[in-house]
Amino acid sequence: MKKSVITIAVAATVGLGTIFGAAPLKIEAESISKLKGEQNKIQEKRSDLKSGINQANDKISDLQNQQADVKSEMKRIDFAIGDTTTKINEKTAKIEETKAEVAKLQEETKVIKERIEKRNVLLKDRARSYQETGGMVNYLDVLMGSTSFSDFIDRANAVATIMQADQDILKQHEADKKELESKQAQVETDLASLEKMLADLEKMNQQLSAQKAEKDKLLGALKNQEAEEHEHIMDLTEEEQLLAAQDAAIQKAIKMEQEAQARAAAEAAKAAKNSQASGGGGASTTIPNNSSGYWTQPAVGRLSSGFGGRGDGNHYGVDIANATRVPIVAAADGVVIKSYSSTSYGECIFISHSINGQVYTTVYAHMSSRIAGNGAVVKKGQQIGVMGNTGASEGQHLHFELHKGPWTQDKRYAIDPASLVPLPGR
Ligand SMILES: [Zn+2]
Structure with missing residues (x-):
């Protein structure tokens, strides 16, 4: 009973196909053009993805150029840091040298001062002895003891010479002391200027190091951006590959569609049979x-x-x-x-x-x-x-x-x- 129904159904479907021969062809053409429309959409999407990949590649080469720029700037900064470090070392050595010089001058000044002190004591002693012995009277004794005018002149000259010599030595000491003090002042000025230069150089070095750290940070950020772009390309490529497979699948489907349409009646009959079989309760669990x-x-x-x-x-x-x-x-x-x-x-x-x-x-x-x-x-x-x-x-x-x-x-x-x-x- 069931069997005959199926036979009739198959016959009817095949019959329809035969009677309305033009109709399935029209359906076929319609579904194929729909499939082609789908294929076009997928191909458009694929070309979008491809241009997305190209854009990402452009971005990557741009990011790589930026990284190269940053790296060459970092090289320049490194060079400048090396340069200032050398200068810092030079100035530090020069400061040490100058400090030693100041110490030496201080020592020399101290010696001169001691000499002046001693000379002063000596002159005071001499002056005191003049006073104690009657001062100028003593000189007069010397002068009065002269045997002739020429002897007198000689004696007077001798007294003046001794007094002058004392004065000259003292003056020379004072002059030496003054010179030393002015030298010391000059060296101290030099030292102050060296210390200022050193401070400036150290500040410059700090600024350069800060600049370098900033560039380093920038380089890291650019590298991260590049990694993101690579990942983006991977995503786009994966999606594009899937769409390519889908494209190929639709191409296959277009070919299969004709066969499918031709077998439509038989497929419908088979489906009906399956439906009945499942309805019969004999289905697998x-x-x-x-x-x-x-x-x-x-x-x-x-x-x-x-x-x-x-x-x-x-x-x-x-x-x-x-x-x-x-x-x-x-x-x-x-x-x-x-x-x-x-x-x-x-x-x-x-x-x-x-x-x-x-x-x-x-x-x-x-x-x-x-x-x-x-x-x-x-x-x-x-x-x-x-x-x-x-x-x-x-x-x-x-x-x-x-x-x-x-x-x-x-x-x-x-x-x-x-x-x-x-x-x-x-
Ligand atoms: Zn789920």
Whole structure:
């Protein structure tokens, strides 16, 4: 009974295709042009990403030029620091020398002062002895004792000479003392000026060191900026690679679309058969029942977390949990655009789907193993992996995302899978 119904349904569909032969062709052309539109959008996005990468590369070379400038400025500062340090050492040595000279002059002045002191004492003693013996009378005695006028002159001259000599020695000492004092004053002035120069040089050296520290800080900041740009390029490159894979997947989808359209009637019949088979209760407990529409449930389990349903509101998919390591299946026909191991997604597969010209992307994360590689063409309900707890996951579950359009870093095309895909209950 059932068998005959299917036969009739297949016959009817095939018949329609035959009767309205032009109609499927029109549908085909329409969906292919939609796919091409999607492909154009992806290619535009790719060229945006490529120009973003170029801009980042320009920024990097600009940052590298700035770093080279800063480095040459730092070299100049280093040279100036070396120069002032040499001068500081020279001035310090000169100051030591001058201080020694001051000490020497002080010593010499002290000696002269002592001599003057002694001479003064001597002269006072002599003056006192003149007074005690009658002073000038004594000289007069000398003079009066002269035997002739010529003798008198000689004696008078001798007295004057002795007195003059005493005066001259004293004057010479005073002159020496004055000269020494003026020399000392000059050297002390020199010392003060040297000390000022040294202070100026030390200040200059401090300023140069501060400048160097500032340049060092600037260099660090430029290096950080460059590292950020490199990271940015890595992100953009990764996204671009994903879009390139998606581009290729759509290209494949365009080719497949014709076959798919041609087989549309047969596919519909098969879907009906599957639907009846699942309705018959003979379904496996680990493989989800293959639904009749474009979409099927990706894994057996319970819905442990809904779309956007976390505290932070940033859950871009749904979680299906199961204590058993159940199979994960493709939610719809498509092409695997990425099959890889990620630190966050764990063992993960991305599938690109083209449904009536609309591109969808599904993501299956945290699997324990993957059994579909890059570029693999998969059918709805076909196993692609096994549920697991890999990557940033707490507890065994499937994290499933649905994007209406391509997958992007910001997940701006993510939609609630519940709107299209059959999901288990909580
Ligand atoms: Zn999740």
